[in-house]
Amino acid sequence: MRTEALVKTYPGVEAVRGLDLLVHPGEIFGFLGPNGAGKSTTISMLCALTRPTSGELWVAGHDVRTSPAAVRRSIGVVFQGSTLDDKLTVEENLAIHAALYGVPRRQVHERVVSMLSLADLLDRRRSLVRTLSGGMKRRLEIARGLLHRPHVLFLDEPTVGLDPHSRAEVWRHVHRMRHESGATVLLTTHQLSEADNCDRLAILDHGRVVALGTPGELRSRIGRDRIRLVTSDPEECSRRLAESLGLSPSAEDGAVVVRVEDGAAVLPAVMAALGGSVTSVSLVRPTLDDVFLHYTGRSIGSEPEGGTAA
Ligand SMILES: Nc1ncnc2c1ncn2[C@@H]1O[C@H](COP(=O)(O)OP(=O)(O)OP(=O)(O)O)[C@@H](O)[C@H]1O
Structure with missing residues (x-):
């Protein structure tokens, strides 16, 4: 994934102000920043859902501006809000996704079983989704995002609204699935405690990258x-x-x-x-909060926690 001078302006708001980023294949790369920093807008442009105002961007070898359909086929996306159908079973949700993405019929069963066993949900495959816990649903969404074998998986605030135990479970699964699938994972978070799960981080503030590196590098750079x-x-x-x-x-x-x-x-x-x-x-x-404070002049913890409640 690569961006050059990527800009998105809404009337009166410069949401993204010139991003230059390179994410390597197989990395878990996190965008860390407070509400309004431009994380969702960036992800949305990379997923070919929002057109950039200017700049260039490539995902899985495709130019997002000229080949949006190829980009959509190469990526999996897990949005902040659930997009599962509560009235269908776990298996049915995956089958619909497989059909939408044109997974060959002969392969559907095998892929569904392998994704569900990776997500530790095989024994729940005939359960209605509405009977699953929040953590199970999130794991199912991540499994579904990988069902069509995308090169890049986007996760927007993957653990928002989950209790600490479920958060840890989701992270365990993100690591395991990255390992098994080899997919590059791009995620957004404003949870400092979770940023350590990423191989590298870009700290975003007011639409700009203010710091970039591994969590350890960012810590040792400031303090x-x-x-x-x-x-x-x-x-x-x-x-x-x-x-x-x-x-x-x-x-x-x-x-x-x-x-x-x-x-x-x-x-x-x-x-x-x-x-x-x-x-x-x-x-x-030094903590990542110290890092954030150093680069932005304020603590991320002092930001309104719009998305974390629940
Ligand atoms: N469709 C839109 N129209 C106008 N302004 C927008 C739109 N989408 C986002 N913005 C503005 O762009 C800025 C960046 O928003 P964005 O949602 O990308 O931030 P974020 O870091 O993802 O925050 P959050 O964690 O709250 O989603 C904010 O000031 C937001 O109000």
């Missing part, structure tokens, strides 16, 4: 680990850290704090230098 030490004599502790290790400790809320690149590597030397005078120690690594 340093913090070692927080509680001791009976903070002044002596600070002096020893400065003298024996050349560190620059600071006092924070009665504790001694040192900022270092790799806290786990430095910690043994810190403890050796301080002997038994430390009563408690903690190592704090």
